[in-house]
Amino acid sequence: MELRQLQYFMKVAQKEHVTQAAEELHVAQSAVSRQIHQLEEELGVNLFMQKGRNLQLTPVGQLFCKRVETIIKDLERAVLEVHEFLDPEGGEIRIGFPHSLGIHLIPTVVAEFRKRYPNVKFRFKQGMYPSLIRDVLAGEVDLAFVSPFPDRHDHVEGDVVLTEELFAVLPPNHPLATAKHITLSQLKGEKFILFRDGYSLRPIVWQACLEAGFTPDIAFEGEETDTIRGLVAAGMGVSLLPEMALFQTNPLQPARVSIVDPEVTRTIGLIHRKDDKLPLVAKSFRTFLLQYFGLKGSVATPNGNAKADLGQ
DSSP, X not given: OOHHHHHHHHHHHHXXXXXXXXXXXXXXXXXXXXXXXXXXXXXXXXXXXXXXXXXXXOHXXXXXXXXXXXXXXXXXXXXXXXXXHHOTTSOEEEEEEOGGGTTTHHHHHHHHHHHHOTTOEEEEEEOOHHHHHHHHHTXXXXXXXXXXXXXXXXXXXXXXXXXEEEEEEEOTTSTTTTOSEEEGGGGTTSEEEEEOTTOTHHHHHHHHHHXXXXXXXXXXXESOHHHHHHHHHTTSOBEEEEGGGOSOOSSOOOEEXXXXXXXXXXXXXXXXXXXXXXXXXXXXXXXXXXXXXXXXXSOOOOOXXXXXXXXX
């Protein structure tokens, strides 16, 4: 059994099509088919079955795929560790984060880290809370920012790096737009623009509204902070957004007002797989981030002055 066979097998399993797999691998279709056939002969089982024009893993193929995926990832990690040993300042950090952190936080911390280590590469993956947890567990990312921070989880661990206030976001001509602060109950009866199900901010806003004595009347559900902010600015409704989602990116901007009752916040955590040894460069980036945000678990303000040591 050769590594090439396993790589070809995984690509066909991913694409469910030999021709498409061959195109991505930059080899002839016949070469892929031959390697898969040899692998099946060696194992004595059929790994794929025909389904229309596509291929589908057989039950034993699914079992084999899970094991091979782990082998390939372990091999990639081993190669990465060798490269880090030879050039500790030239590794790659794989990091996941929700969309709301991609506007300002992620670019800021990455830029600060690369001031000292300009050769470090980053691979980014955006997602919602459940998918980010899955990416960490599957080894797709080394570290992930998630909100809210999971207080208890059997397979991931980490630190709260930031607790962020959520503001009422109102159309510029709203009667409360110039208020210094409001209670959330003052928005009872308003049309709300919220993230759809699956986004972590939605249950935070929903629960806060319930505490304020009402259920939000949803006029629109979105997937991006820019969309929600823009619709509010256009007078389509109101919302609650964290400060990091309110950086100006276009001329049409909503008003933002502090909420004093109830106080609405979200925690942002930095997590990694429990009991898993982080690659050296990812470990150094994690150390840098914890220093950057101050004491872990506190209400922190980024200071941008911390430095990480890749030799740690």
